[in-house]
Amino acid sequence: MLEEQEAVGVFSELSRLALSHGLNWLITDVQGQIALGKQATQDIEVKDVIVSVDFGTSPQRRAHKASFVVTQPFTEREKLLLLIEALEAASVGLPLGILNTYETIRAGVHDLKGVGFAADVVRAEVLSVTLEALRTKESVLRLEALLRELKDSV
Amino acid sequence: MPLRPALLSDIQSVLGSALPTALTTSSAASELYEAYLFALVCQAATGEGGTVNFRSRGLSNPSIFIFRTSPGYISSTNSDYGYARISFQNKPALEAHVGVRITGASQVLHECDICVLFQDEADLCRNSVGNLAPRAAKVIISVEAKFYDNSLGLGLGRGFLGFTMDVHVDKAFFVVNRTSGSIEKLLSHRKKLWEHNIQPQNAVDVNRLKFAFQTAFKDFNAKY
Numbered sequence: 001m002l003e004e005q006e007a008v009g010v011f012s013e014l015s016r017l018a019l020s021h022g023l024n025w026l027i028t029d030v031q032g033q034i035a036l037g038k039q040a041t042q043d044i045e046v047k048d049v050i051v052s053v054d055f056g057t058s059p060q061r062r063a064h065k066a067s068f069v070v071t072q073p074f075t076e077r078e079k080l081l082l083l084i085e086a087l088e089a090a091s092v093g094l095p096l097g098i099l100n101t102y103e104t105i106r107a108g109v110h111d112l113k114g115v116g117f118a119a120d121v122v123r124a125e126v127l128s129v130t131l132e133a134l135r136t137k138e139s140v141l142r143l144e145a146l147l148r149e150l151k152d153s154v
Numbered sequence: 155m156p157l158r159p160a161l162l163s164d165i166q167s168v169l170g171s172a173l174p175t176a177l178t179t180s181s182a183a184s185e186l187y188e189a190y191l192f193a194l195v196c197q198a199a200t201g202e203g204g205t206v207n208f209r210s211r212g213l214s215n216p217s218i219f220i221f222r223t224s225p226g227y228i229s230s231t232n233s234d235y236g237y238a239r240i241s242f243q244n245k246p247a248l249e250a251h252v253g254v255r256i257t258g259a260s261q262v263l264h265e266c267d268i269c270v271l272f273q274d275e276a277d278l279c280r281n282s283v284g285n286l287a288p289r290a291a292k293v294i295i296s297v298e299a300k301f302y303d304n305s306l307g308l309g310l311g312r313g314f315l316g317f318t319m320d321v322h323v324d325k326a327f328f329v330v331n332r333t334s335g336s337i338e339k340l341l342s343h344r345k346k347l348w349e350h351n352i353q354p355q356n357a358v359d360v361n362r363l364k365f366a367f368q369t370a371f372k373d374f375n376a377k378y
Contacts, residue, residue: 021173090183091169095174104197108208128218129174
């Protein structure tokens with residue numbers, strides 16, 4: 001298990017790697033999650049005023065526990081896990097998802113050459129991603145194993 | 155397990171070749187994710203005994219299957235967008251589409267990331283003059299898909315609740331690739347259909363979603 005200070009160093013290095021591959025949006029997302037903190041509930045004793053219907057009787061205060069929502073900051077190890085999971089989603093989940101989509105459609109269209117993406121606007125450029133995804137499957141599976149190893153080390 | 159010294163450099167050496175080059179924005183990631191969920195809907199239809207044919211407006215077997223990346227209309231000819239025709243024996247035919255606009259009860263247009271609707275409604279819209287949007291009442295499954303996005307806050311859950319108030323689809327799903335405690339709490343409290351952690355590596359979660367889609371098709375088969 002990593003020490004908190006070690007986790008800070010790995011987080012920083014992994015962020016640098018992600019940024020160098022154009023995943024700025026992913027890092028922004030993780031930083032947003034970290035800023036929100038983790039949510040939990042906490043029982044806190046509160047005192048409610050009980051108003052009596054009898055004139056001349058002072059209001060009574062009754063203590064009881066109420067459940068409040070609190071947010072706590074993530075630990076350095078938890079922050080690192082958030083980053084690893086985000087990276088895994090983008091660099092493993094999406095490429096495997098594209099392959100799954102391609103294989104599902106190819107089961108019905110035997111001469112399918114690929115899946116493409118295009119905005120619904122005049123003269124939209126069609127971006128085909130399948131051949132690239134097929135070529136990189138081995139790297140994706142290797143990366144999946146490496147990120148799992150990193151998660152286990154955290 | 156201690157951290158292996160070369161682990162980060164190993165990750166660095168494969169990260170570049172694993173990432174799709176198109177993945178430089180969060181909206182690109184969302185589009186790829188919608189395509190994946192469309193595939194899961196089709197797999198669920200097959201699992202429930204349906205026949206799925208992939209088509210486009212112009213072709214019955216398109217060699218490049220094109221997904222919309224911005225909301226549009228079934229009748230659009232900007233590209234030859236793909237869709238799935240789903241048939242169950244002795245039941246009205248259905249179609250599954252990605253990124254089409256539908257009309258809510260208030261006559262306001264909404265975007266459906268993935269929707270399954272009656273084929274006759276889709277045909278009506280496809281063959282119409284102008285951009286006719288299908289009526290929400292003719293949609294049997296809708297999916298709101300959310301991939302890692304820095305706006306994945308409670309606002310999205312509230313937005314989905316608003317969507318389901320105007321779009322009375324029997325099976326409206328909110329599907330996300332990660333966990334989001336606040337949204338899940340909100341949608342559970344409101345008895346809405348939602349799934350989290352949906353990505354290919356998470357077989358348990360993915361199967362649960364596929365079964366939920368299958369249940370929707372089972373209900374359709376019982377109803378019609």
